[in-house]
Amino acid sequence: MWKYISKRLAMVSIVLMGVTLVAFSAMCLAPGDPAEVIALARYGEDLSASQIETLREAEGLDAPVHVQYLIWLNHLLRLDLGKSLVTSEDVLAEIRQKLPATAELAIASLLISLLIALPAGILGALRKNTLLDKSCMFVSLVGVSIPNFWLGLLLIWLFALTLHILPSFGYGSLKHLVLPALTLGTSMSAVTARLTRASLLEVMGQEYILAARARGFDEHTILFRHALKNAFLPVVTFAGMQFGYLLGGAVIVETIFSWPGIGKLLVDSIFARDFSMVQGCVLFIAVLFSLSSLAVDILYAVLDPRIRYDRRD
Amino acid sequence: MNPPILSIEDLNVSFKTSKGIVRANEGISLEIREGEILGLIGETGCGKTTLGKAILRLLSGKAKLEGKIVYRDTDLLTLPEKEMRCFRGKEIGIMLQNPSACLNPVLSAGRQIAEIYRYHEGMGKKEAEKKAGEMLELVGISSFRGCEYPHQFSGGMLQRVMVAIGLALRPGLLIADEPTKGLDTDTKLQIVELIAGLVRKENSSMLLITHDLELAGRLADRIAVMYAGEIIEIGKAAEIISNPKHPYTLDLLHSLPGKGFRTVPGQPPSLVSPPSGCRYHPRCSFRLEACSQVHPELLGFESERLTRCFLSEMGRIKETAAQPSLNSQPSLNSQPSLNSQSALKCAEEETWHC
Ligand SMILES: Nc1ncnc2c1ncn2[C@@H]1O[C@H](COP(=O)(O)OP(=O)(O)O)[C@@H](O)[C@H]1O
Ligand code: SF4
Ligand SMILES: [Mg+2]
Numbered sequence: 001m002w003k004y005i006s007k008r009l010a011m012v013s014i015v016l017m018g019v020t021l022v023a024f025s026a027m028c029l030a031p032g033d034p035a036e037v038i039a040l041a042r043y044g045e046d047l048s049a050s051q052i053e054t055l056r057e058a059e060g061l062d063a064p065v066h067v068q069y070l071i072w073l074n075h076l077l078r079l080d081l082g083k084s085l086v087t088s089e090d091v092l093a094e095i096r097q098k099l100p101a102t103a104e105l106a107i108a109s110l111l112i113s114l115l116i117a118l119p120a121g122i123l124g125a126l127r128k129n130t131l132l133d134k135s136c137m138f139v140s141l142v143g144v145s146i147p148n149f150w151l152g153l154l155l156i157w158l159f160a161l162t163l164h165i166l167p168s169f170g171y172g173s174l175k176h177l178v179l180p181a182l183t184l185g186t187s188m189s190a191v192t193a194r195l196t197r198a199s200l201l202e203v204m205g206q207e208y209i210l211a212a213r214a215r216g217f218d219e220h221t222i223l224f225r226h227a228l229k230n231a232f233l234p235v236v237t238f239a240g241m242q243f244g245y246l247l248g249g250a251v252i253v254e255t256i257f258s259w260p261g262i263g264k265l266l267v268d269s270i271f272a273r274d275f276s277m278v279q280g281c282v283l284f285i286a287v288l289f290s291l292s293s294l295a296v297d298i299l300y301a302v303l304d305p306r307i308r309y310d311r312r313d
Numbered sequence: 314m315n316p317p318i319l320s321i322e323d324l325n326v327s328f329k330t331s332k333g334i335v336r337a338n339e340g341i342s343l344e345i346r347e348g349e350i351l352g353l354i355g356e357t358g359c360g361k362t363t364l365g366k367a368i369l370r371l372l373s374g375k376a377k378l379e380g381k382i383v384y385r386d387t388d389l390l391t392l393p394e395k396e397m398r399c400f401r402g403k404e405i406g407i408m409l410q411n412p413s414a415c416l417n418p419v420l421s422a423g424r425q426i427a428e429i430y431r432y433h434e435g436m437g438k439k440e441a442e443k444k445a446g447e448m449l450e451l452v453g454i455s456s457f458r459g460c461e462y463p464h465q466f467s468g469g470m471l472q473r474v475m476v477a478i479g480l481a482l483r484p485g486l487l488i489a490d491e492p493t494k495g496l497d498t499d500t501k502l503q504i505v506e507l508i509a510g511l512v513r514k515e516n517s518s519m520l521l522i523t524h525d526l527e528l529a530g531r532l533a534d535r536i537a538v539m540y541a542g543e544i545i546e547i548g549k550a551a552e553i554i555s556n557p558k559h560p561y562t563l564d565l566l567h568s569l570p571g572k573g574f575r576t577v578p579g580q581p582p583s584l585v586s587p588p589s590g591c592r593y594h595p596r597c598s599f600r601l602e603a604c605s606q607v608h609p610e611l612l613g614f615e616s617e618r619l620t621r622c623f624l625s626e627m628g629r630i631k632e633t634a635a636q637p638s639l640n641s642q643p644s645l646n647s648q649p650s651l652n653s654q655s656a657l658k659c660a661e662e663e664t665w666h667c
Contacts (some may be wrong), residue, residue: 211415214371215429215478216402218495225428229419305419305462 001301001308002277008297012290019286020076023279024069035061041085041273081280086272091280095262098249101171102261105184105254106246108177112185113192114239120189121196121235126223128201136193143190152183152256169258180257184250188242195238233304237296244292248285317344317383318486318518319368319405320598324380326367333585337363339542340612341380345486350509350519351573352529352550354565355539358581361522362410364539365488368520369401370394384437384486406484410491412471416463422474423449423459429481434544448477452507469500476508483515490522526565530554535538535617538562540586544611548618558620560599591622 005205027034035056039047049057056062060071075082120140124133159179160168170176203209204227212226249263258264262281269277301307326338337360345351353361366372368382370389382389384404390398401407409415417425423666426445430436436444446456452473462525463471472492479487489508493501507523509532512519525530529536537547538561546559557563564577579596582588594604601623612626613619 151664206408207411207414208417210371211409212417214369214401214407214409215432215481216398216400217428220399221432226417226420230417232417303419305421306464309462309465 004301004307005298007256008294012202012294015290016287019290020073023283023286024072026282027275027279028065028068030045035059036149037273037275038085038155041275042088048060058138070244082276084269084274084277086212086269086274086277091277092284094277098260098262100261100289101259102249102254103247104177105180105250105261106243108181109184109188109246109250110239110243113188113242114182116186116189117192118196118235120193122200122223122228124197125200125204125231133197137197140190143187144194146187148187148250148252149181149256149310152180152253155179156185156256161298169256171258171260176257180250180253180259183257184246184253192239192242196231196235199234200227203227203231206230229303233300236303237300240296240299241293244289244296247288247292249281270277318347318349318385319345319520320381320383321368322362322366322381322383324364324382325379326363326372326379327377328373328375329377330375330585331642335584336587337542337584338367338610343537343544345518345520347485347517348518349535350512350521350533352533352536353520353522353539354524354526354529354536356524356565356577356581358584359539360542360584361524361539362490365407365490365520365522366409368488369405369407370397371401371407402429402484403482404484405486405488406479406482407488408472408475408479408490408492409660410494412475413463413468415475416471421460421462422454422466423456423461426459426474426481428479429478433482444545445477445481448481449474451480451511451656452477469496469504472496472504473507476504476511480511480515480517484517486518486520487512488520488522491524492521493523493525493528501528504577526562527569528556528569534630535641538565541582541587543592543621544619545593545620545621547611548620552618558618558625559622560597560624561593563609564596564598593622 007158033052035052038059039055051258060068063071079092081095083090084094119134124136127133156168156179159166166174166178168179203303209222209227212222217225249261250259251267253259254261254263255267262285266278266281266285268274269281321343324338324341325336328335328337341364343351353364356497363372363376367376367378368389370378372378376388384400387400389400392400411539416422418430423442423445426448427438427441430441430444431438434441442459446459449456449459454470454473454477458466463474466474475492477591487508492504492508496504508519508521521529521533526536530553533550535548536550536553537544538553538559539545540561544554546557546562553562554566557566561577564575567573567575568577568637577596582592582595588605590603590605590607591597591600591609594600597604601621607623608635609621609623609626611619611621614625
């Protein structure tokens with residue numbers, strides 16, 4: 001198992017290396033002279049050529065690109081993501097401040113999606129090809145095809161504008177959480193439900209399920225003691241990846257509901273041309289995503305003895 | 314002769330598939346007696362596994378079962394599913410083909426045995442684990458390996474775990490489907506001797522399904538030979554081996570390493586549209602004209618011996634009319650005389666009537 005984990009760790013470090021390269025070069029490749037871009041973002045007007053030169057030196061932009069990268073990397077390693085071009089706030093501090101809202105939304109959406117998807121998927125598999133199964137799968141097909149923003153608007157229309165029982169945007173109370181979490185949760189549940197169903201169906205067709213039946217166990221015991229643990233393996237992976245994705249901020253949903261999370265920060269920074277903030281957000285999202293996929297891999301190893309114990313020992 | 318523990322009467326099993334109806338078992342009638350090991354042999358695709366699974370009603374929903382399968386005094390085919398469950402594992406144990414697929418990969422071997430005791434005998438965790446450990450020791454695995462997972466065992470060891478599971482509740486009948494498939498010769502022997510030893514010790518019965526005639530001959534009391542969904546010969550193991558009466562049994566014997574290693578030419582037929590008449594006729598080297606048109610019955614002319622072949626009916630003739638031309642050698646050696654056309658011609662007239 002340690003071999004497996006260290007392999008994954010090595011892989012994640014390579015991916016992260018690549019991420020820093022991409023994030024850095026995105027800055028360099030952005031149209032226009034970086035110094036001018038910074039000047040424009042920070043002071044909002046054209047500066048004279050000499051002022052720009054001063055700024056270039058001050059920001060270290062006159063050094064060769066690879067030196068700039070190494071310096072930037074050095075800062076990164078000390079968790080220094082630089083300062084916002086617009087507000088001069090520390091980028092990491094800003095992100096850290098937005099993280100709780102995003103995490104709250106991520107956890108709530110994941111819970112909602114699993115609460116819908118697991119029972120639907122399991123029921124679908126157990127009652128394969130019945131009306132119940134077919135309607136579950138039809139609803140989830142619709143769920144897969146509906147874009148998030150549309151579902152969000154629909155929910156706002158229904159619960160906020162028509163029924164007046166929930167606020168349409170904002171942050172602070174449990175009531176505010178309901179609509180964005182419902183939007184994300186239901187749309188995520190569609191794929192998870194299908195995956196759960198397919199996975200459980202496959203497991204139920206395995207010879208070891210028949211063998212368990214041959215030992216006289218009832219279907220309830222077979223499902224809970226024999227089938228689910230196997231069937232959940234791919235579902236855990238998928239839900240973990242989804243969670244990692246959500247932690248990076250659900251850009252569209254956070255924007256629609258004015259949810260003060262990382263996704264909204266990213267969008268706002270893009271509109272404000274706050275490049276260092278955008279870069280910081282992208283980097284943060286990529287790191288979170290890689291780490292959560294690492295966490296999922298480790299969880300997988302814990303759940304699956306075929307990985308936990310190497311064949312050799 | 315002991316009373317039967319299981320008797321199968323005129324069992325038909327068919328599967329609806331896209332290619333048509335697969336008649337995997339047709340008109341199967343046989344008995345397994347108390348304390349007896351019955352070998353069921355035949356090439357792959359003859360319907361042996363289907364028969365084994367049919368006994369415990371483990372076939373998929375597509376399967377249609379007709380006939381009677383009586384265990385002690387209960388007809389299993391008419392039982393509601395809930396009552397059927399009480400027979401599975403407890404009265405009749407089964408070791409399905411291919412142990413590595415039959416064990417749950419995410420549960421430890423010990424747990425898979427222990428849960429049988431917890432479920433059927435309501436034991437607590439500790440007690441069940443102790444029993445599971447004892448069962449492992451009984452099949453020759455040290456009990457501390459109970460915490461290991463299936464992928465950590467070798468093929469032979471996995472098969473031992475299957476034996477432990479199959480016999481966990483001391484069933485009256487154990488069905489073992491190809492317990493030696495994929496094992497090397499030494500392991501093969503160890504495994505079957507282990508199973509047979511345990512079954513004999515408990516005075517249980519066993520249906521030993523195998524394509525290995527030699528193995529069946531060594532362990533079984535009686536042997537039933539299956540071909541294309543039918544029983545074609547059944548009798549005492551020693552007699553089947555020393556004096557096969559059906560050409561298929563004879564061909565199987567010849568395919569043994571010690572007996573010429575001549576594989577049976579051709580393939581077992583499709584069970585969607587089996588050959589007309591005698592199902593073995595396309596491959597049979599003793600084929601008569603009647604064979605492709607008339608379906609032979611499973612008939613007995615000696616005690617404990619049934620054969621589904623016109624030749625053996627002529628064996629009866631042999632003793633009356635055709636005695637001079639068919640001498641009384643055991644048929645294993647009598648290939649030339651069986652082939653001798655004059656003998657067959659005169660007997661053929663008789664065969665037409667049945
Ligand atoms: N579930 C099933 N659906 C359709 N056909 C099946 C099924 N199980 C077995 N068969 C067919 O029944 C025949 C007998 O198979 P099987 O009982 O496995 O033979 P054996 O164990 O002697 O090799 C084969 O032709 C096989 O294709
Ligand atoms: S009945 Fe005819 S074809 Fe069939 S096994 Fe006997 S001799 Fe061969
Ligand atoms: Mg088989």
